Amino acid sequence: MNCSTPSFRGEIAKLPLLEIDSLAVDYRTSRGTVHAVNDVSFFLEKGETLGLAGESGSGKSTLGLSIIRLVPYPGVIGGGQIKIDGRDIVALPEHEMQTFRGTKVAYVFQDPMISLNPVKKIGAHFVELIRTHEPNVSKKEAFERAKTVLKNLGIQPERINDYPHQFSGGMRQRIMIGLAIALNPDLVIADEPTTALDVIVQAKILDLLESLRKAYQMALILISHDLSIILERCDKIIVMYAGHMVEYADGTELHGRPAHPYTQKLLQSIPNIELSDQKLTAIPGSPPDMLNPPNGCRFWPRCSCTMEICRVKEPLLISIGRNHLVKCFLYGEKGVQSE
Amino acid sequence: MGLRSYVITRVLLTIPTLLLLLTMVFLVMRVLPGDPVSLHFEKKADPLQMEQMRHLLGMDKPLWAQYFDYIAGLVDVNYFSAHGYPNLGKSMQSFEEVGGQVFSAFPATLELAIYSMIIASALGIPLGVIASKSYNSVLDHLIRGFGTVTYAVPVFFLGVILQLIFGVYLHWLPTGLRINPSVVPPPTITGLYTVDSLLQGNFVKFFESSKALILPSLTLGLILSGIFIRLTRTNMLETLRLDFVTAARARGLKDSTVTYGYALRNAFLPILTMVGLQFAMLLGGAILTETTFSWPGLGRYIVQRINFRDYTAIQGAVVMFGLFVALVSLIVDILYAYVDPRIRM
Amino acid sequence: MVRIEMKRSMLARIVPGFTSLVKKGPSGQMVIIGMIIVLALVIMTAMGPWIAPHDPSRSGVGRIRIPPNWQFPLGTNHLGQDVLSRTLCGGSIMLQVSALSVLLCFAIGVPLGLFSSYVGGFVDSAFSLVIDAVYAFPGLVIAIAIAAMLGPGVVNMALSIAVVYIPSYFRIVRSQVLSIKELTYVEAARSVGAKWYTILSRYILPNVVPSIVVVITINFADAILTAAGLTFIGLGVTYDIPDWGWDLTNGRTYISSGAWWIIAFPGLMIILLALGFTLIGEGLSELLNPKLQR
Numbered sequence: 001m002n003c004s005t006p007s008f009r010g011e012i013a014k015l016p017l018l019e020i021d022s023l024a025v026d027y028r029t030s031r032g033t034v035h036a037v038n039d040v041s042f043f044l045e046k047g048e049t050l051g052l053a054g055e056s057g058s059g060k061s062t063l064g065l066s067i068i069r070l071v072p073y074p075g076v077i078g079g080g081q082i083k084i085d086g087r088d089i090v091a092l093p094e095h096e097m098q099t100f101r102g103t104k105v106a107y108v109f110q111d112p113m114i115s116l117n118p119v120k121k122i123g124a125h126f127v128e129l130i131r132t133h134e135p136n137v138s139k140k141e142a143f144e145r146a147k148t149v150l151k152n153l154g155i156q157p158e159r160i161n162d163y164p165h166q167f168s169g170g171m172r173q174r175i176m177i178g179l180a181i182a183l184n185p186d187l188v189i190a191d192e193p194t195t196a197l198d199v200i201v202q203a204k205i206l207d208l209l210e211s212l213r214k215a216y217q218m219a220l221i222l223i224s225h226d227l228s229i230i231l232e233r234c235d236k237i238i239v240m241y242a243g244h245m246v247e248y249a250d251g252t253e254l255h256g257r258p259a260h261p262y263t264q265k266l267l268q269s270i271p272n273i274e275l276s277d278q279k280l281t282a283i284p285g286s287p288p289d290m291l292n293p294p295n296g297c298r299f300w301p302r303c304s305c306t307m308e309i310c311r312v313k314e315p316l317l318i319s320i321g322r323n324h325l326v327k328c329f330l331y332g333e334k335g336v337q338s339e
Numbered sequence: 340m341g342l343r344s345y346v347i348t349r350v351l352l353t354i355p356t357l358l359l360l361l362t363m364v365f366l367v368m369r370v371l372p373g374d375p376v377s378l379h380f381e382k383k384a385d386p387l388q389m390e391q392m393r394h395l396l397g398m399d400k401p402l403w404a405q406y407f408d409y410i411a412g413l414v415d416v417n418y419f420s421a422h423g424y425p426n427l428g429k430s431m432q433s434f435e436e437v438g439g440q441v442f443s444a445f446p447a448t449l450e451l452a453i454y455s456m457i458i459a460s461a462l463g464i465p466l467g468v469i470a471s472k473s474y475n476s477v478l479d480h481l482i483r484g485f486g487t488v489t490y491a492v493p494v495f496f497l498g499v500i501l502q503l504i505f506g507v508y509l510h511w512l513p514t515g516l517r518i519n520p521s522v523v524p525p526p527t528i529t530g531l532y533t534v535d536s537l538l539q540g541n542f543v544k545f546f547e548s549s550k551a552l553i554l555p556s557l558t559l560g561l562i563l564s565g566i567f568i569r570l571t572r573t574n575m576l577e578t579l580r581l582d583f584v585t586a587a588r589a590r591g592l593k594d595s596t597v598t599y600g601y602a603l604r605n606a607f608l609p610i611l612t613m614v615g616l617q618f619a620m621l622l623g624g625a626i627l628t629e630t631t632f633s634w635p636g637l638g639r640y641i642v643q644r645i646n647f648r649d650y651t652a653i654q655g656a657v658v659m660f661g662l663f664v665a666l667v668s669l670i671v672d673i674l675y676a677y678v679d680p681r682i683r684m
Numbered sequence: 685m686v687r688i689e690m691k692r693s694m695l696a697r698i699v700p701g702f703t704s705l706v707k708k709g710p711s712g713q714m715v716i717i718g719m720i721i722v723l724a725l726v727i728m729t730a731m732g733p734w735i736a737p738h739d740p741s742r743s744g745v746g747r748i749r750i751p752p753n754w755q756f757p758l759g760t761n762h763l764g765q766d767v768l769s770r771t772l773c774g775g776s777i778m779l780q781v782s783a784l785s786v787l788l789c790f791a792i793g794v795p796l797g798l799f800s801s802y803v804g805g806f807v808d809s810a811f812s813l814v815i816d817a818v819y820a821f822p823g824l825v826i827a828i829a830i831a832a833m834l835g836p837g838v839v840n841m842a843l844s845i846a847v848v849y850i851p852s853y854f855r856i857v858r859s860q861v862l863s864i865k866e867l868t869y870v871e872a873a874r875s876v877g878a879k880w881y882t883i884l885s886r887y888i889l890p891n892v893v894p895s896i897v898v899v900i901t902i903n904f905a906d907a908i909l910t911a912a913g914l915t916f917i918g919l920g921v922t923y924d925i926p927d928w929g930w931d932l933t934n935g936r937t938y939i940s941s942g943a944w945w946i947i948a949f950p951g952l953m954i955i956l957l958a959l960g961f962t963l964i965g966e967g968l969s970e971l972l973n974p975k976l977q978r
Contacts, residue, residue, distance in 0.1 A: 030709040070588055072580070073474060094594070101591030115586040117601050119680055128600075129590050163680045179590060359817045364829075372833045480710060487714075487966055491905065491958035493912045496951040499936045507940050569966070573973070616820070623824025627913050631936075641825075642917045645832045653832055660825045668820060 015086040016043040017186055017219055018067070023080035025059070025066050034290040036062040036075065038243040044219050044236075046186060051230030051251070052223040053266065054240035057287050060223050063240070064189045067221075068101050084187075103133050106180035108209075110192040112172035116164035122150075122175060123160035126182060133183055149178045153208065170201035174208065181212055188213065191223045206233060228270045231255050236323075239263045242288050242298040245317065248325040259326040261303050297329070305330060345676050353669050360661045361413070365406055368654040374398075375650040379431050396429055396651060413658070427655035432647045437655035441637065445659060446530025447517055448625055448636035451559065453531075454552050455621060455628075456614075458560025463567020464610070468603060470568065471575035482568060489565035494624045498558040498631035505554060515633035518548045555632040559624050563617060570613045574606035581605075608679055615671030619664050711970040718901075718963030725775055725957050732773035732926075738766035740773045740926035749943045759945040761931065762938050763923065770926040771949045775957065777838060777920070777927040782907035784842035785849065786900055792846070793853025794896065798884065800854070801861040812858070819851035827910055831919040841920065845910050849903045856899050860892045894972045901965035905958045912954055928954050 025037035037059040044050050052060040065071050067082055069089060081088045084104060089097060101107075109115045116125060126146030130137055137145075147157035153174040164172060173193060180188050190209060194202035210233060213220050224230050230237055230251075237254045239247040239262065247260040258264045265283045285302035288294055294301055300310040309329050317327045372378050376393050393399040397408055412418065412426030419425050424438035463486075470482040506514035517532055518524055525535035525544045532548035578584065579602050587597045626638030633639070637656055644652040738745045743763040752759045758767035800811040818826065830844035864870060870887045878886075914920055915929030923930065928950035935946030 065585075068589055070585055072585070098591045098593065101589055103591060107586070107589035109582050109586050109589075111582060114582045117583050117587065117605070119604050119678070120600075128592065128596065132590075132592055132596070165681050176586070356813075356817055356820075359813060360821065363814075363817065367826075367829055367833065378833070475710060483966075487962050488955070488959060491909075491955050491962050493909055493916075493932070493951070493954055493958075495913070495916050495936070496932060496947070496954070499939060499947065503939055503944070573970075577973075619820060619822040620824075622822040623913075626824055626828065627916055630917060641828060645828070645917065645919070650833070653829060657825055657829050660822055664820060664822060 017046045017048075017085065018044040019081070019083040019086075020067075021081040021083070023063070023066065023082060024078040025062050025071055025075055026078040027075045029074055029291075032291045035078070035293075036243050036290065037066065040080075040238075040240075040245045042236075042238060042245070042248065044187070044221070047217050047219055048236065049213070049220045049222065049234045051234030051237040052221060052240060053225070053227045053230050053237060055225060055287050057242075057290065058240040059243040060240045061191050064107070064191050064221060064223050067187075067189060068105050068107055069097050070101075070107075099133070102129060102185065103183045104185055105187045105189065106183070106185040108173075108176050108180050108188065108190040108193045111196040112169055112176050113196065115176050116172060118164055121161050121163055122146075122167075125175070125179060126160075129179060129182055145182070149182050150175075152212075153178045169197050170205065173197060173201075173205050177205070177209060177212065181216055181218070184216055185218060187219045187221065189221045189223070192225065193222075194229070195224070195226075227266045239266065242290065242293055244298055244327060245325075246299065246327045248317075248323075249321075250323050253321065253324055257321070257324070259320055259324065259331065260299075260328050261305050261330070262299050297327075342676055346673055349669060349672050349676075353665055357662070357665050358410075360665065361410060361658065362406075364654060364657050364661060365409055368650060368657070369405060369409075370402060372650075376431070379648045379650060381648070392431065395434060396431065427658060428651045430644075430649055430652045432644070432649040432652065437652050440640065440652065441655050441659045444635060444637045444640045444656075445663075446527075447634055448622070448629065448638060449663075450517075450531040450533065450552065451555055451625055451628065451634060451636060452618070452621055454556035455559035455563060455625075456618070458556055459563035459567050459621075460614070462560065463564035464571050466564070467568045467571025468575055468598065470572045471579060471602075472598065474576060479572075483572070486565040486568035486572075489561055490569075492562065494558060494562050494627045495631045497561060498555070498628055501554050501558055502631070512554050513551050514554065515551075517551050517635060518544070519551070522547045524548075555628050555634055558631070559621065559628045562624055563621055566617055566620070567610075567614070570610055571606070574609050575602055578602045578606040608675060611671060611675055611678065615668050618667045618671075622660055622664065711967040714963045714967030715971070718960045718965075718967065721956055721960030722964070725953070725960065726779065728772060729775035729779060732769075732776070736766075736769035736772045738769045740765065740769040741924040743923075749938060749941075749946070751943075752945055758949050759943075761935055761946045762943070767931075767945060767949055770931055771928070771953060773926040774928040774931060774950055775953060777925060778908050778911050778929065778954070778957065780838050781841045781845065781911040782904050784839065785845040785907045786903050788842060788846035789849045789853050789903060790896075790900065793850040794857055794892075796850070797854040797857030798861060798888070798892075801858040801865070802880070802884070808858075811854070815851045815854045818847070819855065823848040823906070824910060824913055827914060828917065828919070831914050836919050836921065838921070841911055841914050842907075844914070845907045848910070849906065852899050852903065853896065856895045857892055860895055861888055864888050864891050894968075898965055898969045898972065901961050901968065905961035905965065908954065908958045908961070 020043065021041050023037055023040045024035065027034040027036055040063060042050070052063060054060045062071055062075065066077055067084075069077070069082075069092075071077065077090050080090070082090055084100065089100065092100075116122075120128075123143060123146050126149065127139060127142040130142040130145060131139070143160070147160055150157050150160060155171060155174060155178075159167075164175075167175065173196075177190075177193070180190075188209075193209065194205050197205060206229065209220070212218075220234075222230055222234055227239075231254070234251050237247075237249060237251055238245055239254075239260065241262050247254065247258070247263045249257075249259075254263065255267070258267050262283075265281065268281045269283065283302060288298055288301070294311075296312050297303070297310045297315055300306045303310065307329060313329075315327050315329045317325050318331055319325050320331050369375060376389050376396070376398055377384075379392075380389060390399070397405060400408070409428070412428065415426050422436065422439065424436070424442035427436070427438040427441060429435065430437050430440065466482050466485070470479045473479045502514040505512045513519065522544060525532055525539050525541060525548075528535045528538055533545055533552065536542070536544035536548055583605075584597060584601050587601045592601075622638075625636065626641060628634065629636045629638035630642050637659060641653055641656045644656070732740075743765050745766050746756055746760045746764055748760060748762055748764045750756055750760045756766055756768065758771060761767055761770070796811065800808045826848050827844040830847055831840055834840035834843065864887065867887075870883060873883055873887060911920070912929040912932065915927065916933045918933075920929055920933070921927050923934070931950035932947050932954065935943070935950070938946055
């Protein structure tokens, strides 16, 4: 059951930027405990991009929020380690955690319409952020820096004194991204950053995020239910299902050789304009009730390759190739290490 | 919409609301009972005396003319400038001008209301914030329990208990009247004793009138604080879950900034609206508090007039309450517009 | 299929089993405690005339203002009535007044709200304007004014309280209906030709019921306190009827002489009764608040 730290890390000597080890996040509700994230381990180097894919309720947002330790009530980190620059933040006092947020790790939320304080001007958001983390900066200086950031985002600096409701959704998401990168963090977590936006704006926002990431040499965790976006933009991909990491691979590997039946189904459900007679299939059934998840593999009720063992035993995460992990009995019963 | 045009619209909208309110008061006090004069005498007086009173009060006219007199009296500017109060008709008991009596009783109620409101907000809003911050903890349950119990206590029962403790047993505070009877009240400027005594520079009078205010305003404030706790707590809980609060946390902002600058500032708008509505409830509670503490305000005036079956005086006092509530809700709405940039722009 | 679904959810919302309420945490427990308090007081009042040791309305069963002792466990009041007997029986007036006023409010406020919001247009605006004006007015002032015109008595108290709370029902029903009317499944039902009463009974009522239940419990609590207030200013019942409100009002004069027991017990009863209803109402409103659900 307990899967140790993946062995694919190889012989990298230097400390990774982010290292997550058998992380578990639980929601302790009055009706029972939901294991929203279960035994997740991965690491991320500086400047890398990681995609977290999965349906809603798969635990990908919870995973993202746990990295900045903001899992909403009644969620708690139930076990495991989250190391940023080698430092475990799980037990860090709250005031030290606050210095991490915004400077080391920044977060971009899904809905820009409700992510800004409606009674504060845009400029005030920036000034407040800069001066919280760099108390020596004067108000005027912070204001000037905010204007520069806005310019980089493609927003007229004069609009710094406008209120959030005076901006469109796309503009607001640009501002959110600006707030995220303002202090030049090492890692940006973007949680469905374009889901609430128009299709045309979506690509622009993602391009902006990409160019800023490159310019500032940040690492990015992109969380999305849309596997196609992730395939397009991420080096590494984790596919999550019902709180479990069911597959991990490089982008090209995952696209070319998806191993888990769930990943395969996700890929089949992506429309592709180059294939005119493509057969699009939806995944039958719906995600499990997380209060009473099925025994064995959590995907078996919806899987087309269910075997007897899937109903009773939970598969281990096994390696089936270079940097390719999968949690499925199709690739061996005991988790035979093929490498 | 600009702030100015919003304010103008809001003021204009008050006029039909007020007219409606005045009409309803007229319906309840004049039309519904049939004949207030015979009600006043419990049908025991001789017809000539009743006829005389009807004539004196203008109740021998047809109803529509009475209604016209009633509305016209209220907007009669000449009368107002001559007397310093609007024409609310004459008392059935003493045939004095109701307007004068109501206006002289009003400052006492206003003073009580203001101080009660201060106590209720000073107690209720911070406690509500604390409860929401420690959601579902023991502290939250305690504060919530306090709020629920204060809501269920009859105002006058609490008043009597406070009188018993601080007045009868401890002799710390006076249990009635606006100022110690041996002290001459300050000259009337605003009518609020605490303000007037300060304006006069007389600290003895200020001290005495403040002392008299403590128990009544504490009684009413405590009762009201329960509602404030509940409103603040619920609104804070809702606001603390919103994305912009989480987003602020994710930027590493200080807990105090997030709680006050983000959550409370946004929860404040609905709280403000609710406070405006609670003002009406406060005035209801003021009637009972004033009676408990022999506080010579509008509430005690009404209760005394009920005993005399002085229906024209009751009507005048009810109208005064209505005008006051309409004014408060107008002020609250304008404040709201001022605080919320979405309206202000 | 849809109908079965709706019925089940309606049942699950109105008659939640005690076990499921306990599981819902503090708010559910508040509801249960409130229900127990109210039930206990209702039973006590109903049994009062049989279990009371003395005739609660007879004065002079003992000397006046005797402190609690073996013969009179809660003492006697200023008329020499037995406080225990009056405390046991004294809830009936408040319960009658509040139940009657809730019934009146419900019978008038709910249909009016449904009608007004369903018809919409000018009728709705006119109704809303009047109702809002009443709603914004101090409730106790209205109740006092009406009760002063009607004179003392149970029915008159109930009537004057009802006028104050009809707007609460009207407003909650109206706002719910307005939001439900726009929901897709209601539009769908209408588009396939469902009759208005079908839409009303199957779609709108089940959704409105939870909020109305909350308003009813809060109305009960307020009605009890308002009835006590009306009694306090002399618009209640007379001395020969046992009533907590009357005891509290008339006993307070004697408190300076140290006779605390005359008002303590009826006062406590009023607080308990109002608290019971408040607990139910507050617990339910938190359970049903969609913005606080996870």
